Amino acid sequence: xxxxxxxxxxxxxxxAQGPDRWxxxxxxxxxxxxxxxxxxxxxxxxxxxxxxxxxLGVPVALTVNYxxxxxxxxxxxxxxxxxxNRSTQHWVVEVTQEAPGADGRADTGVVLTAxxxxxxxxxxxxxxxxxxxxxPMPQDVVSPPPWRAPIEWIKRYExxxxxxxxPGEWDGAVSTLGPDEASLSRLWMxxxxxxxxxxxxxxxxxxxxxxxxxLRRARRVPAGTVSxxxxxxxxxxxxxxxxxxxxxxxxxxxxxxxxxxxxSAQLWSACGKLLATSLQMVYYxx
Amino acid sequence: xxxxxxxxxxxxxxxAQGPDRWxxxxxxxxxxxxxxxxxxxxxxxxxxxxxxxxxLGVPVALTVNYxxxxxxxxxxxxxxxxxxNRSTQHWVVEVTQEAPGADGRADTGVVLTAxxxxxxxxxxxxxxxxxxxxxPMPQDVVSPPPWRAPIEWIKRYExxxxxxxxPGEWDGAVSTLGPDEASLSRLWMxxxxxxxxxxxxxxxxxxxxxxxxxLRRARRVPAGTVSxxxxxxxxxxxxxxxxxxxxxxxxxxxxxxxxxxxxSAQLWSACGKLLATSLQMVYYxx
Numbered sequence: 400x401x402x403x404x405x406x407x408x409x410x411x412x413x414x415a416q417g418p419d420r421w422x423x424x425x426x427x428x429x430x431x432x433x434x435x436x437x438x439x440x441x442x443x444x445x446x447x448x449x450x451x452x453x454x455l456g457v458p459v460a461l462t463v464n465y466x467x468x469x470x471x472x473x474x475x476x477x478x479x480x481x482x483x484n485r486s487t488q489h490w491v492v493e494v495t496q497e498a499p500g501a502d503g504r505a506d507t508g509v510v511l512t513a514x515x516x517x518x519x520x521x522x523x524x525x526x527x528x529x530x531x532x533x534x535p536m537p538q539d540v541v542s543p544p545p546w547r548a549p550i551e552w553i554k555r556y557e558x559x560x561x562x563x564x565x566p567g568e569w570d571g572a573v574s575t576l577g578p579d580e581a582s583l584s585r586l587w588m589x590x591x592x593x594x595x596x597x598x599x600x601x602x603x604x605x606x607x608x609x610x611x612x613x614l615r616r617a618r619r620v621p622a623g624t625v626s627x628x629x630x631x632x633x634x635x636x637x638x639x640x641x642x643x644x645x646x647x648x649x650x651x652x653x654x655x656x657x658x659x660x661x662x663s664a665q666l667w668s669a670c671g672k673l674l675a676t677s678l679q680m681v682y683y684x685x
Numbered sequence: 686x687x688x689x690x691x692x693x694x695x696x697x698x699x700x701a702q703g704p705d706r707w708x709x710x711x712x713x714x715x716x717x718x719x720x721x722x723x724x725x726x727x728x729x730x731x732x733x734x735x736x737x738x739x740x741l742g743v744p745v746a747l748t749v750n751y752x753x754x755x756x757x758x759x760x761x762x763x764x765x766x767x768x769x770n771r772s773t774q775h776w777v778v779e780v781t782q783e784a785p786g787a788d789g790r791a792d793t794g795v796v797l798t799a800x801x802x803x804x805x806x807x808x809x810x811x812x813x814x815x816x817x818x819x820x821p822m823p824q825d826v827v828s829p830p831p832w833r834a835p836i837e838w839i840k841r842y843e844x845x846x847x848x849x850x851x852p853g854e855w856d857g858a859v860s861t862l863g864p865d866e867a868s869l870s871r872l873w874m875x876x877x878x879x880x881x882x883x884x885x886x887x888x889x890x891x892x893x894x895x896x897x898x899x900l901r902r903a904r905r906v907p908a909g910t911v912s913x914x915x916x917x918x919x920x921x922x923x924x925x926x927x928x929x930x931x932x933x934x935x936x937x938x939x940x941x942x943x944x945x946x947x948x949s950a951q952l953w954s955a956c957g958k959l960l961a962t963s964l965q966m967v968y969y970x971x
Contacts, residue, residue, distance in 0.1 A: 459911070459912075459945055459966060460750070460911065460912040460966045462748040462800060462912070462914060464746070464775050464800050464802055466767065466768035466770070466773075466775040467768060467770065481752065481779065481795040481798050482752035482753060482794065482795045482796070482798075484752070484753065487752075487911065487968070489750050489752040489795070489798050491777070491779075491798050493767065493777075508768065509767040509768045509775070510768070512767050512768075512775050512777050512800050513800075514748060514750050514798050514799075514800060514912075516750055516911055516912050516966070518911075518944070518945070518968075520943040520944055520945075521943060521944045521970075522943065523941075523942075523943055523944050523969065523970065523971055524902065524941070524971060525940075525941045525942040525943060526859070526901065526940075526941050527864070527939070527940045527941075527942075528864040528865075528867055528868050528901075528937070528938055528939055528940060528941075529864065529939040529940060530864055573812070578813070578814040578815065578816055579814075581814055582814050615812065615814075616810065625745070625746065625773065625802055625804075626745075626746040626748070626800075626802050626914075626916075628748060628912075628914040628964055630912075630945075630947050630964065630966050632939075632940045632942050632945075632947070634942070634943055651814070652814055653813070653814055653815040653918075653951065653959060653962050654811075654812075654813045654814065654815065654918045654959040654962070655809075655810070655811045655812050655813075655814075656809075656811040656813075656918050656920070657806040657807060657808065657809055657811060657920055658804070658806055658807045658809050659745055659804070659806075659916075659918075661916050661918070661962050663949065663962070663964075665939065673939055673940040676939050676940070676947050676949070676964065677964075678914055678916065678949075678962065678963075678964040680745060680746045680802070680916050682773070682804075683809065684807075684809065685809055685810060
């Protein structure tokens, strides 16, 4: 399915450069403070695997490690099938960028490492053990407070905040909510303009939540995702069911310690079906 | 810290084979049904990074992808620092094994892919948002029911089951507990014989839980972890505090669908400090 005119598709577009190699280009539309939005880079990594002629099945697990901020410009994605079984396939992915070295010659640096598991899904017994929390449906959310941060990629998402918004005042007040809620955010989200959900855009949605340390402390310290894992529970049929509708996202942290905090996230369709679960580790300073 | 006589240390022992390459050997003491216990392989991967002369800091994130069951015998671990920053380092790891090919010549196959993030931890603000659940302390757990499965690696752990034990009868009865509890297990665990906790043994503990689908359905279908991510919240001081004491583990699933279910896990010290959080994806049949 191609939606070539959509900024998301422009941002994850790749040109084949030979076996296992692709060329992409960062886009201003998804720029974060330093480098691109991590979600769009994760989506690009997944796209390289899904567009690979040897790709078997659909994505089941994705881990991306953000080793360095990408600079604006072209980058190379290498995606190699390390092992192909009858119904599963293991991919190793790296993103590299040439950076001018001290001596004026271009130096190739790894900016991201990743692994992807794809599989032929089979019909089996199944059940969902994480009901969608009781929240107002998107059409009932009154006057959604828009995110006003001066960051470009945020404009690429329609976000309806339900719980745990960005602090209105950065007064350094540590949350007095109980541990279950102190770092919890819930929000409806979808691409802006709306775009039918696919695996790549679902991977990006898993990274839309701002760093939990902002919410927990009301203090804007330097922070950024260093590693993110996304597990896909959605299959093609469920993605079609969602279409370009809103996805409910929930995120919280378990612990903040010595420069790193985790973030657990769950994403549901508006019908309450679990689409993805995710865990990420976030660096923070001070 | 070396404990060369302990079966855990024997199982994760590696011999340097040149830059970025190590040789290990599977051990009968940690054998699972097909291949070694996934936790011991995860620990071995981490060990290769921690023993690497270039290793910077302590482990923060580990992702292992189980691409194929290891066969009994030697294996090779390659561990390469893909990127070294001032305070973080990104590792790419593969485990390979030679398998006799159809033509009689040895064929090298990838059996595992992994990424590891290590970092120099810094003193920062911190807080824990996931209190240890209220459970009896190890000394108060009366007549712990031992795991009786005829699997070797299980004998390498002292396990005190608190909640969600292996089904007593495999009658295929789907759990009637609510969604929060239907796939939930809690247990105290430590190495047998006791061994001071370190990063490698903590990584292995994150994989001690049996597949959630066994608990949820009381049906022993073929099942195995395909990908596991472990985030370390413990640092050296906290590991020393735990020593060879019990660790509380909690695991549950969010969704079972089309051949895969996830498993979220948290591990605490007996003093209630969060040591690690983990997410894994498990293949299951039928």
